[in-house]
Amino acid sequence: MSDKLKSVKESHEYKEFVKLSELGLVLPNKICGNENCKNFESEMEPDLRKREKNAKNLILNWRCRTCRVYNSVYAGSFFSLFRKPVKIILAVIKCWAAQISATKAKSVINLNLEHQLTEAMILGVYARLRQICTLAVDKQNLKLGGSGKVVEIDESLYCKVKHWKGKDLKRRPVWVFGLVERADGESSGRTYMQIVKDREAQTLLSIIYDKCESGSIIFSDCWASYNKIAMFKNFTHKTVNHSVNFLDPNNGACTNRIESLWRACKQKFKEMNGCKRVYIQSYIDEFIWRFNNNVTTDRIACYNLILREISKFYRPGISLNEFEEKVLSENRTSFEEDELSNENFETCSSSGSTSENEVNAEDIFSEFCVVYRRMKTIQLQ
Ligand SMILES: [Zn+2]
Structure with a gap:
């Protein structure tokens, strides 16, 4: 040599x-x-x-x-997407693992590694990592509950329409439907959340049917759409009436776990002062990924795991197009462009406000397609 x-x-x-x-x-x-x-x-x-x-x-x-x-x-590797030295990109990934905001990450990295990163570059890496999470969560095969196991379900309003007039007429509320297993001896419980176009029985029941294993015990509030749950897959359905109490004294039903998840998940949006509507599902996917892998509070485990996920879902030599097609197909319902997709929204801290029931929310899934297409054209640095 x-x-x-x-x-x-x-x-x-x-x-x-x-x-x-x-x-x-x-x-x-x-x-x-x-x-x-x-x-x-x-x-x-x-x-x-x-x-x-x-x-x-x-x-x-x-x-x-x-x-x-x-x-x-x-x-041809994941790192080649960012035109920065690998040690800088790894530092950004470490910040993401530790849930450090892009603004803070920028000052930490620029100070310690003597580099001139922009916030946009960091946000670009973060967005790619969320895409990895979207794939790694494996929504299709993610099933919760099982015989005798408790799954809590709930809907939550992520984007509220403040005044139902003027400019707000064009805005649509964003409802997220979520399910979470109770922790038991075997596992600490996993979750699944997705944006729904409405809260009709058909919409919610089809998700419950798909995501919950036969024989699950399902706890919910008294929202009418849930009435027919017990008709399917041997489910047992117990409800708690939130206007009366939070733990039903007769059947033991409560939905504390899913509600604390809503708070945790929305906290991030709050810290960001809201975000573009198109990104909501990707942030939710990131949340699910951290939660289901039990790395929410362990930044080192999180860092090591996301590197393994990158090697799985952005294996060297994959084309960016192929990768984005996969991400898109995970969250796709429609391909139409939507001019509202870049609009900012404020998160609601309360969950399940029912004052806007009569609002017939349109399908907002098309927005996701737009962002993934746009990401292709974003010039990182
Ligand atoms: Zn040669």
């Missing part, structure tokens, strides 16, 4: 790369793809160089010794 190669392999950059390749985040080697090269299809060597003369950071490349073709070892 030449001295130069030896020093490359001892560098911090190379060791970092090896660690990430062991996690499956980047390919561990590369062969020369130059057909005119004598060493066509033989392995390339790692090589460290500066992008330009005065650049601060060294870039780790694969380089062919014969034809001297080279490109970044991170080409």
Whole structure:
């Protein structure tokens, strides 16, 4: 081994790369793809160089010794989406794992790593991580409850229409329907939440039917849409009347767990002062992912897990289009563009206000399609 190669392999950059390749985040080697090269299809060597003369950071490349073709070892990986040194992107992911806001992350990273990150760049990484969560939650196969197990269900208003006139006529309330298992000896309980177009029986029952295993015991409030739950899949249905008490003294039903989840989930929106409507489901997906994997309060476990999820769902070599198609199909109902999609909303702290029952909420799913398409065109830095 030449001295130069030896020093490359001892560098911090190379060791970092090896660690990430062991996690499956980047390919561990590369062969020369130059057909005119004598060493066509033989392995390339790692090589460290500066992008330009005065650049601060060294870039780790694969380089062919014969034809001297080279490109970044991170080409085609998740990291190549952000045009920043890998150690910076990893620092951003650490901040995300610790649930640090983009504003704070920016000052922490710029101070400690002497870099000039913008908030937009950090938000770009955060948005990609939420897309990973959307895929990792595996909504299709996520089933809750089971014989004799308790599942609490509830609906919650995420986006309220303040005055039902003027500009607000165009706005639509956003209802989220949620289910959560009670913790038992085997598990600490998982959750599932999704935006619903309305709170009609058909809408809610079809989700309950799909998400709850046969024989589950379902606790809910007295919302009329739930009346027919016990007709399906051997479900037992118990209700608690919130206008009277929060724990039904006769049947033991209560929905404290789902309500505390609403508070926790909405806290994030509050800290952000609301967010664009299109992002609501992706933040909810992130919440579900953290909760179901039990990493909500453990930033190190969260960081390690999200790296593993990235290697699974953004495996090196996947095309960005293919990735986004998958994310989109997880949250798709319609493809239509919607001009309201960029509108900000304020979260409601109260859950289940029924004053707007008569509002016939339109389908807002189309909004999700818009954001994922737009993300393709967002220039990160
Ligand atoms: Zn070559």
